Amino acid sequence: MQNLDVARTLDTLADLLEIKGENPFRIRAYRNAVNTVNGLSRPLTAMVAAGEDLTELPGIGERVAEHIEELLKTGTITRLEELSAEVPKTLIDLTRLEGVGPKKAKRLFEELGVRSVEDLEAQLASGAVQKLSGFGARSAEKIARAIEAHRQHTGRFQIDETEKLVAGVLEHMRAAEGVARIDVAGSMRRRKDTIGDVDLLAQYEGDGTRVVEHFVAYSGAARVEGSGPTKGSIVLHSGLQVDLRVIPARSFGAALQYFTGSKGHNVAVRTRAVRKGLRVNEWGVFRVPEGVDPSELGKEDGQRLAGETEEGVYEAVGLSWIPPELRENRGEVEAATAGALPELVTLQDIRGDLQMHSTWSDGRASIEDMARACAERGYEYVAITDHSQAMAMVQGLTPERARQQWREIAEVRELVPQIVLLRSVEVDILADGSLDMPDDVLEELDVVVISVHSLMSQDRKTMTDRVLRAMAHPRVDILAHPTGRRINRREPFEIDVESVLEAAADLSVAVELNAHPNRLDLNDVHVHRAKELGVPVAVSTDAHSTRGLADMRFGVDQARRGWLEAADVLNARPWAELKAWLDRRR
């Protein structure tokens, strides 16, 4: 069992307590424990096996430590089983709907017998919901819309979660006899921000029945959807579908190309091939003999031009190899034809991280620990960007505390001289677009990061005007997570991103690509637009622990999907260049 599973289970426990109407502080205690577990750098199983005392961990006391140990030993928690007998676990789904929390879920359950989103839909249709006291016609409408939005998300997984789930499958497949190679294809290889299902390719010669049988016997499979000589399909307990295809070496590159997609990209590539008298399928690239109707040919008929490698497939149709992140049919085939593909930014190009939190607000590590961890990553510079005071719930910095923090930063600069430690604040953009920090403090910061954390339901014009006003402040450097989305949890707020990016270009403000796998905000499309407008993009982790710094790769993935090159990324600049940019208005 992974820490992720422990955290999820404790979170479920907290959810049920909340619906039950338990003491809010007890619920928070569980949430804090979830937070701690999520921030651990080592597996709990290893810690428990080593006899370590879990109550040493922050936010974990006697009771939660017992829960964790019971969970690791038995796979469940007695308390959780008791609770789910009283409150159906499916009610948690209701609370995931925007505008529905634990109290409403409980009332819907007790008064209308609603146990699931489907039940709720039926009750909405019958008009029963709006008759409940405290619920009106507008509430009912709002809930119906929330269900609609929720539907659009179900079935898609965050990329970090998907990676963890797939790691188990890959591990299992390594034990399959005769499999020379196993690769991930599909949207996961293209590094899409969310994943619907996973495509795996196994290289194997001959009849693949036994490989597929091994695959579908994976212990993490909840059910088997299909099983044959070249293809198997399973659904994991999490609901993630994983397909496996068994491919011989001669076709592996072609299959990789084909199953990586996207569909639009493949159509574009094949259209080119047809014009050249070629045929591309998952088995290879073939020359169609003169005067033959291709539809009458077998899958590998004709002269084989390529198939073993992906590079060979692209070369055969007259294209240079296209990085998977670009394969969305957004102009990459034309660029490859013209020899004008971008040289995409890589993780190695990143020279610093310009958003992270410390114990001064809601981070779990000290400034020194964060600075040292960044130095270990080989960064030249790092900005500590604790929240401002509007974020009272996380002890956001008042001007006074900001000044106190600078003293600590000065000390850490002495202790960790190998990295440039920048004074910063993630300053809240208030309702009217003013900034949650006085000018005299902003004046003394090295980097000013601004972002919206409140009043996220403002209408499009109000929100856009608010953000534009904030960006116009002459001390602002970076607009962080500009659309506020939380993948599968919250839609982006209403904002005119195009206007924001144009303003960023005019005002010389950079925009963030928040690398947290739950945010990835701006998204790939928007950062591509930023590049076109010449707006620098800061790829930042928003780390709340030293472990969170490792999320940088997820941000780089999305930057690559947005066609960014090192020159487009603010924190790929050497310190001297970044400093010159930070001083641009001085």
Added chain:
DNA sequence: GCCGTTTTCGGCCCGACTGTTTTCAGTCG
């Protein structure tokens, strides 16, 4: 449920909107 040179019991963070109220509960960040 966690935590502790204010404490082993009594705090634990706060403000604002929404929709439904006629003074507020629920939700959100």
